Amino acid sequence: MRNPANPGRIPDQTPGGPATGSPAEPCWREELLAARRRIAGIALPTPLIPSPALSERTEAEVYLKLETLQPTGSFKLRGATNKLVRLLESTSESSRVPGVVTFSTGNHGRAVAYVARRLGLRAVVCVSEGVPPVKLEAIRRLGAELVFAPTQDDAEALCARLAAEQGLVPVHPFDDPDVIAGQGTVGLEILDDLPDVEAVVVPLSGGGLLSGVGLALRHFAPGGVARPQGIAEPGGRASSRPAAATGARQSVTAPQLIGVSMERGPVMFHSLRAGRPITLPEEPSLADSLLGGIGLDNRWTFRLVRDLATDVVLVSEEAIARAMAFMLEEHGLLVEGGAATAVAALLESAAAPPDSGTSDRRVESLRGVLPWRPEGPRPKPRRVVVVVTGRNVDPRRVVSGEPLLQIPKSRGLPQP
Structure with missing residues (x-):
């Protein structure tokens, strides 16, 4: 679903996290x-x-x-791994994850693609037109689907739309x-x-x-x-x-x-x-x-x-x-x-x-x-x-x- 506060923002997926107002602070x-x-x-x-x-x-x-x-x-592999492994830990067999979607300047998308392939998940990566070819090719080789947008902010909005339309779980590159x-x-x-x-x-x-x-x-x-x-x-x-x-x-x-x-x-x-x-x-x-x-x-x-x-x-x-x-x-x-x-x-x-x-x-x-x-x-x-x-x-x-x-x-x- 879309974030009601910002239609272009990927929704919060943190257990116990915010739907409105301030987020609940984790025990870091x-x-x-x-x-x-x-x-x-x-x-x-x-x-x-x-x-x-x-x-x-x-x-x-x-x-x-x-x-x-x-x-x-x-380093992006660390955050992507923790997010996706925890996602599967908290998901029952009856409600399997249909896939994940993210937006990235390249490194986070590559990390998500790598972990998704290891875990058997579909991965969609939204990127801007400014992402270097060497990073795009690395994401493609890992089997992720690439979707393009003019800027990074546009890529984030596209990520939110795909999550809502296809039921994919969004993986934010940093604000998670x-x-x-x-x-x-x-x-x-x-x-x-x-x-x-x-x-x-x-x-x-x-x-x-x-x-x-x-x-x-x-x-x-x-x-x-x-x-x-x-x-x-x-x-x-x-x-x-x-x-x-x-x-x-x-x-x-x-x-x-x-x-x-x-x-x-x-x-x-x-x-x-x-x-x-x-x-x-x-x-x-x-x-x-x-x-x-x-x-x-x-x-x-x-x-x-x-x-x-x-x-x-x-x-x-x-x-x-x-x-x-x-x-x-x-x-x-x-x-x-x-x-x-x-x-x-x-x-x-x-x-x-x-x-x-x-x-x-x-x-x-x-x-x-x-x-x-x-x-x-x-x-x-x-x-x-x-x-x-x-x-x-x-x-x-x-x-x-x-x-x-x-x-x-x-x-x-x-x-x-």
Whole structure:
């Protein structure tokens, strides 16, 4: 059925969730641990590796959480798995799921298609005309049906219509508690490997990943509001922390959480600045996986990002291109533009202090935390994790240096 508050919005599918008014708050601690159990065997635990190159530039211990090694090439597999497995857990044999439908900039659609095929479900993925061919082909190979719309907002409206007309279960790419909890398993694994992490930097679009990681840090990190003594609970296994972190002092305050978006059409950033969800025109960007709105009737991630993020910053297209090249040259890693935003934020902050006046080496900060500086509102962290969220980009573009040579032209973005 359609959401009565917004005919173009996919209906809420959360058990006990909202039909009208405010959503019922899940017990996030339990949801995160349950998500970790559900996704096992489909989404994989990913390694946390040190980055000597980033550590040298930032004068901190920097580690990379490699979600690029998921079977579908991005962290999105976690949330999609948790959502679909829970759906089947809660569905009786007499009311089998006819299929699922979603909208996506590519990575979430690929994840839904992958999990649906594993579980024997029909999958329909609504995409905008701006989704790169490499991502469309990956979704097709997994057997999902592709349906096209002009923009991401149009794709969301199409998703709602198909759910209503065909009885398909919608799988929202970010604004869903099951998806948020699935993405939050990234945070649990970070705490397994580096329990005294002091900052986590994540790409930010709709906010599912930042919300999930932030909830994991809040409930399980030393200094978080609900963390018991010891760090064993999230993983229940011996730590595989990088050797460089051995013997480091334990944090006494909750880790900082930094979200990073591109300068072109950063809807969450401007929504936070406005104090409410807003819409913006879509702009072409190397960070195509971060495109799209957050929904004017956003029920979960706007509030969670607002409450959990220490800061949200923007990086330029040039900075994203430099970060993609940096990851290939320094680590031999193919990284898509959306994933490179988090690396770009550290590189640009280290390259140009806020008062340097260097116009093309900068970050725009919502709350003034990044770049870290002695007189800033938060201390510079000693141990930083960058979540490298995805690798789904045409490798020929990166190897040839095309991101630096053919940065998409802006159509001009009006201020909200």
